[in-house]
Amino acid sequence: MSKVKYLVKIDQVEQLSQEEKEQLKKVTEKYKFRANDYYLGLINWEDPNDPIRNLIIPQMGELEEWGRLDASNEKSYTISKGLQHKYRDTALLLVNDVCGGFCRFCFRKRLFINVGAEVVRDVSEDLEYIRQHKEITNVLLTGGDPLLLATEKLENIIKQIREIEHVQIIRIGSKMVAFNPHRIIDDPKLIEMIKKYSTDEKKIYIMTQFNHPNEITDVAIKAVNMLLKAGAILANQTPLIKGVNADYKTLEALFKKLSFIGVPPYYVFQGRPVAGNKPFAVPVEEGYQIFLKAIMNVSGLAKRAKFAMSHETGKIEVAGLTKEHIIFRYQRAHDPNNAGKFMVYKRNPNAYWLDDYKELVEEFVVENPQP
Numbered sequence: 001m002s003k004v005k006y007l008v009k010i011d012q013v014e015q016l017s018q019e020e021k022e023q024l025k026k027v028t029e030k031y032k033f034r035a036n037d038y039y040l041g042l043i044n045w046e047d048p049n050d051p052i053r054n055l056i057i058p059q060m061g062e063l064e065e066w067g068r069l070d071a072s073n074e075k076s077y078t079i080s081k082g083l084q085h086k087y088r089d090t091a092l093l094l095v096n097d098v099c100g101g102f103c104r105f106c107f108r109k110r111l112f113i114n115v116g117a118e119v120v121r122d123v124s125e126d127l128e129y130i131r132q133h134k135e136i137t138n139v140l141l142t143g144g145d146p147l148l149l150a151t152e153k154l155e156n157i158i159k160q161i162r163e164i165e166h167v168q169i170i171r172i173g174s175k176m177v178a179f180n181p182h183r184i185i186d187d188p189k190l191i192e193m194i195k196k197y198s199t200d201e202k203k204i205y206i207m208t209q210f211n212h213p214n215e216i217t218d219v220a221i222k223a224v225n226m227l228l229k230a231g232a233i234l235a236n237q238t239p240l241i242k243g244v245n246a247d248y249k250t251l252e253a254l255f256k257k258l259s260f261i262g263v264p265p266y267y268v269f270q271g272r273p274v275a276g277n278k279p280f281a282v283p284v285e286e287g288y289q290i291f292l293k294a295i296m297n298v299s300g301l302a303k304r305a306k307f308a309m310s311h312e313t314g315k316i317e318v319a320g321l322t323k324e325h326i327i328f329r330y331q332r333a334h335d336p337n338n339a340g341k342f343m344v345y346k347r348n349p350n351a352y353w354l355d356d357y358k359e360l361v362e363e364f365v366v367e368n369p370q371p
């Protein structure tokens, strides 16, 4: 059994010089640092632009004024502490405010700043809401990382959700397969729990977050296979991150590797304009072009991802680009009137978010063909 050591102070990263540590402390006072020795071991320290380094080691650019902490206004969909209900059939439970490391580009870094403010420890009130709302067929456990909870605690939550008849899918959003696969490999109880609650009719989905192919190590693949054999369904989502995966060759390699190991690429997200995230931001149109180029030479199985932004109003896919226009389409919409709606805007190469598009040319919904 391997023991992975967690680091919570930048001082503990022995590969950084004293000068670097002193400088970066200014960043970590604002946005917390957390890593572990397994993950830091993936970094090539000779390369100042190593993608894993960029993902986990703070950088001074994070102090640049930009964006806001809750860029998708999750607050407005919060029903009670820890429970968000944005789309009719899906509820989110924020069950933890810690992760296997803190991604520097995290869109929920506010949870690590205001520890305990939004995360629920006792889910009973939230589960009662889900019980009362029969339209909820999907529950997503998220945070933070639910797999950082003790297995008994996680099982206690999953067991209670499974008892709610109308909930079909339980999703666990977790980066632990990438951050620390030993969390899965070394815990037979976790595997047993998945076997028990991912049933023939009602599956447990694990939404992985591999951001770069270098994270898909032999140990990570072993953890993936243990989860698959236990009966979980896996799918991967990642933002497009400057300095990590925002070039088409890296993204293409990621898609290919994911398809080889049986983890379908699900969403590639436009990075939210979150405070501290300027160094990782890629303009929407540039990002879409990278995405299109990345899927050009991969098999159909490797190109199942959609490029979308998790906007306050819904999940909006970038559906096309012409010389003058950009076309968006609602994949998921909070307001049913927006469901499936197309929106055509005049292009803006400097846009980082939907709100940066000012000239709406047209919007329409394609009607279902009548039988």
Ligand code: SF4
Pocket: 098, 099, 100, 101, 102, 103, 105, 106, 107, 108, 109, 143, 144, 145, 174, 175, 209
């Ligand atoms: S794993 Fe997710 S919640 Fe945790 S730091 Fe990374 S992006 Fe944020």
